Amino acid sequence: MDRRSFIGTLTGSLLAAPLAAQGQTPGKVARLGYLALGTATTSARFRKAFTDGLRDHGWIEAKNIAIEYRWTGAGQATLDALAAELTRLPLDVIFAVNTPAALATKRTGTTLPVVFAQVSEPVAIGLVDSLARPGRNFTGLTTINRELMSKRLELLKETIPGLTRVGYLANPGYEVHKPQLTEMSTAARGRGLTLQLAEVRSPAEFEGAFARMAAAHVGAFIVQQDDLFVGNRALLIELATQSRIPGMFVFSLYPQAGGLMSYGANAEDLYRRAAEYVNRILKGAKPSDLPVARPTKFELVINLKTARALGLTIPPSLLQRADQVIE
Numbered sequence: 001m002d003r004r005s006f007i008g009t010l011t012g013s014l015l016a017a018p019l020a021a022q023g024q025t026p027g028k029v030a031r032l033g034y035l036a037l038g039t040a041t042t043s044a045r046f047r048k049a050f051t052d053g054l055r056d057h058g059w060i061e062a063k064n065i066a067i068e069y070r071w072t073g074a075g076q077a078t079l080d081a082l083a084a085e086l087t088r089l090p091l092d093v094i095f096a097v098n099t100p101a102a103l104a105t106k107r108t109g110t111t112l113p114v115v116f117a118q119v120s121e122p123v124a125i126g127l128v129d130s131l132a133r134p135g136r137n138f139t140g141l142t143t144i145n146r147e148l149m150s151k152r153l154e155l156l157k158e159t160i161p162g163l164t165r166v167g168y169l170a171n172p173g174y175e176v177h178k179p180q181l182t183e184m185s186t187a188a189r190g191r192g193l194t195l196q197l198a199e200v201r202s203p204a205e206f207e208g209a210f211a212r213m214a215a216a217h218v219g220a221f222i223v224q225q226d227d228l229f230v231g232n233r234a235l236l237i238e239l240a241t242q243s244r245i246p247g248m249f250v251f252s253l254y255p256q257a258g259g260l261m262s263y264g265a266n267a268e269d270l271y272r273r274a275a276e277y278v279n280r281i282l283k284g285a286k287p288s289d290l291p292v293a294r295p296t297k298f299e300l301v302i303n304l305k306t307a308r309a310l311g312l313t314i315p316p317s318l319l320q321r322a323d324q325v326i327e
Contacts, residue, residue, distance in 0.1 A: 030065040030282050033086035033094040033112075035101045037227045039073035045253075049268035050095070050117075053275025059282070073231075079104035087112060093281050095274065099175055100227060102127055102138065113287045116140035117274040118267065120225055121176040122292055131292040139287040140277055141270045143225065143250075144294050149180075150187040152248045152263050155300070156220045157191060158318055159261070159307075160246060165194045167213035167221035167245070169236075172199050174226040184222075203232045210243045220246040223254075233257055246310055255303040255326060260310065265295030299323040 034050075036043055051061055059065040068089060070082040077085075083104040086094055091112055096102040098118040103125060105114050120143045122128045129135035131142065157163050168184055170177060181197070188195040196216045198209040213221055221240070223229050229236055230251070237258045240247045249255065249262040277290060300318075303326040307314050319325055 029063075030059065030093075031089070031091045032065055032067045032278065033089065033091045034067050034069045034097075035079070035083055035086060035094060035105060036070070036097045037072050037079070037100060038231055039071050040069065042073065042231065043071070045268060046097070046117075046271045049271040050275055053272035054278065056272075057275060057279035059275075059279065065282075080107060083108050093278055095278060097271075097274075098227060099125065102140075103175060106138070111137055113281045114138045114140075115274050115277040115281070115287070117270045118143050120144065121179065124179060125175055128292055131294075133288075134290065134292060135288050137287050139290045139292055140274055141293045141295070143265050143270070148264055148298075149184050149222075150190060152222055153187055153191045153193060155261065155263055155318070156222070156246070156248050157193070159312065159314060160219055163193065163219040165196055165216065165218045167196045167198050167216070167218040168224070169198050169200065169209055169213075169221055169229065170224040171201060171226045171228045173201055174224060174228070177224070177226075180224065200228070202228070203235055206232070206235055206239055210239045210245065213245060214243050218245060220248065222248045223250065225250045233259070241306075241309070244310060246307075246312060252299055252301040252324065255301045255306070255324075258306055259303060260306050260312075261300070261302045263300045264298065266297040266299050269297045270295060302326065 040047065054065060061067055068086060070086055072079055072082065079100055087108045087110040093113045093115060094105055095115050096105040097116065099120065102116045102119055106127060114137055117140055119127065122142050123130060127138040153166065156166065166188060170181060185195050196213060196218050198213050200206055200209045233254055234257060246260045249259050250264045251267050252262050255262050273293065280290060281287060300322045301324045302314060302319065302322045304314065305327060
């Protein structure tokens, strides 16, 4: 299905979800489960985007919708334990924000409607039958991460003339590591680049990974989407700075924290749009009938201060195309 047809299908399906559906009983407070890695503090901007999206549709927290938050960073509980805890509550829908959270919820066997915002391979990991027809109790937004790999490499080549070798910082425990590694290797070959894999399973292995990339004389590195890196971005960026290796990232929060550049879907936009799915489900739509949506807003963010520290001159043409330039 081409993009235009897909968007048309999505728009039609969302709008066609029965307007006459009974949805919530008047006066009844809807109950939503929210499952995420990290803490309320580390995820504050995404949580706000989501609750702002709910508010846009008339759902106001502590007024007509109650949200049960579960964060892995708030204690010792695992995602699986928190997901199981949520599914035992009398909820109307669960918002499992990303791949690990969605898979943990899937493993509970729940039949509750589940919405996600940042899953790169929902079909491959068995959350939905297809993007156009989910067919199950899961739906939401995909980040189509692998389809952006070649573009990120292209931007790195444009930034660093003569680039021939790129490091790929990746977690082999990430649920879609293998297919994404295959796609990344293919994208690198297509751009005339040699890919140097640097695998890590925990923050304790980051320093060794950068040492290996430096020893391999990589001219830049690119980071997998996994939350291992998102949650430890400060350490990652510190090591990149110390190693003087330019980095390409998936989300804008990396260059905003000192990384060189990012290209990908606008994360806050995904969370805000996920609220639309929750709204439709609360009004009677079935998740199996709501197509998984692709991002519609992509952004290139460049940290010019970091570029200068690395001795890089960003081409003016690239700066003109950037959605945000951090001085």
